[in-house]
Amino acid sequence: RIHPAEDFAGMRKAGAMASQILDEVGPLVQPGTTTGVLDDYIRNRVEELGATSATIGYRGYQHASCISVNHVVCHGIPGEKALQNGDILNIDVTVIVDGWFGDTSRMYVAGKPSVKSQRLIQVTHDSLMKGIEVVRPGATFGDVGAAIQTYAEGHRMSVVRDFCGHGLGRVFHAPPNVLHFGRAGKGPVLEEGMFFTIEPMINLGRPETKVLADDWTAVTRDRSLSAQFEHSIGVTANGFEIFTPSDKFFPVFD
Numbered sequence: 001r002i003h004p005a006e007d008f009a010g011m012r013k014a015g016a017m018a019s020q021i022l023d024e025v026g027p028l029v030q031p032g033t034t035t036g037v038l039d040d041y042i043r044n045r046v047e048e049l050g051a052t053s054a055t056i057g058y059r060g061y062q063h064a065s066c067i068s069v070n071h072v073v074c075h076g077i078p079g080e081k082a083l084q085n086g087d088i089l090n091i092d093v094t095v096i097v098d099g100w101f102g103d104t105s106r107m108y109v110a111g112k113p114s115v116k117s118q119r120l121i122q123v124t125h126d127s128l129m130k131g132i133e134v135v136r137p138g139a140t141f142g143d144v145g146a147a148i149q150t151y152a153e154g155h156r157m158s159v160v161r162d163f164c165g166h167g168l169g170r171v172f173h174a175p176p177n178v179l180h181f182g183r184a185g186k187g188p189v190l191e192e193g194m195f196f197t198i199e200p201m202i203n204l205g206r207p208e209t210k211v212l213a214d215d216w217t218a219v220t221r222d223r224s225l226s227a228q229f230e231h232s233i234g235v236t237a238n239g240f241e242i243f244t245p246s247d248k249f250f251p252v253f254d
């Protein structure tokens, strides 16, 4: 879909709320806390803020967030498992505000990260930003994918191919599929008024994934660590707007 200028305001509000919730849950991420407790907090905040969770009831999913720990690539189900010191985790939240969808995720660390996990998180964050920086009318989705892939593989990490970003707006998922790898100049052309997510998953080891028996949880086949960051983006006349901004988006390691 190509959106008129006035649609940006609705995306801005939904995106800001999703980001705010991820800002607020940060202090709760501690060794000993369970991912279910984090999800309960997020569910309550969505309600308090007068928004709707996009994930509760979506394709039978029953939680307000996906929480993907260590070698879980994405779609981790919140539960009774307590976080351990050094665990890295992605928390992914999508909210609906006045019909508009805000979809964002970022990495957190319980306690102290290892040097390797710190590097993985930094490279994953920076690969998302490299992809966003090429967004402008006339660029292609292959440019976006190539920017992410070149950066991540240049740091000897791998790009997950089995899951991609997506169009969004007044729906959760719409075309195009936004690939996190590709060839510059290839793929659909970006146009002003397009809204989509970019949500690269980067592995320390091989790119291959598999889904567990719960039919949701995706893990690395080689059990290597995996990280992900996601923003909702709009294409503007001369570039992009990040609808899910935050000054706390990247975990600061003291």
Ligand SMILES: CCc1ccsc1-c1ccc(O)c(O)c1
Binding pocket: 055, 058, 059, 061, 065, 066, 075, 092, 103, 166, 199, 230
């Ligand atoms: C629980 C949400 C869900 C269910 C099937 S795919 C999916 C999902 C999770 C995170 C996302 O960013 C997304 O776009 C979709």
Ligand SMILES: [Mn+2]
Binding pocket: 092, 093, 094, 103, 104, 105, 230
């Ligand atoms: Mn998401």
Ligand SMILES: [Mn+2]
Binding pocket: 103, 165, 166, 197, 199, 230
């Ligand atoms: Mn998404």
Ligand SMILES: [Mn+2]
Binding pocket: 068, 069, 070, 071, 072, 073, 074, 088, 089, 090, 225, 226, 227, 228
């Ligand atoms: Mn992970």
